[in-house]
Amino acid sequence: MSLPAEAVTALETFQNAASWEQRARLLMQWGERLPALSAVDKVDANRVHGCESQVWLVGSLEDGHWQFEASSDARLIRGLVALLLARVNGLSAAELRQVDLPEWFNQLGLSRQLSPSRSNGLNAVLQRMRELAA
Template sequence: MSLPADAVMALDTFQAAAGWEQRARLLMQWGDRLPALSDVDKVDANRVHGCESQVWLVGSLNDGHWQFAASSDARLIRGLVALLLARVNGLSADELRQVDLPEWFNQLGLSRQLSPSRSNGLNAVLQRMNELAG
């Protein structure tokens, strides 16, 4: 399965990082670049339950391809969510169901950043995406 352009860019950037500290900085930068969600979208209906931090997610279907937007009150989680969005935006519902979250973060060299609770939270975000995609 081919990767969305943003995912390819993320992989190139993170795999070129010199070490853990540089990847951690990149993670924060990705989070900072995440477009802000409007307060209208930050409602309980869009909140992803199962995350320790607050995460909101909205999605829309354009010509059979899903586009998601998300935000979090935690900077590190914003970075991880931004990288998840890079991986999934533009996918069809079928492709979305095939996304392997641990493998994606492993390829980025960020597995050690995924504590069990963060991993569960990101899985909850991906699960919510799949629910929205029906």
């Protein structure tokens, strides 16, 4: 399965980071690049349950391809969610079902950042994307 352009950029960026500290800084930068969600979108109906931090997610279907927007109140989670969005935006519902979250963060060299609770939270975000796409 080919990666969306944004995901290729993310992979190249993170794989070229020389150290763990550089990857951690990049993670924060990716989070800062996330467009802010409007107050209209930050409602309970869009909140992802299963995350310790607050995460809101909205999705829309454009020509058979999903585009998601998300935000979080936690900086680190914003970065992880931004990288998840890079991986999934532009996919069809069928492709979305095939995304392997642990493998994606492993390729980025960020597995260490995924504590069990963060991993569960990101899985909840991906699960919510799949529900929206179903």
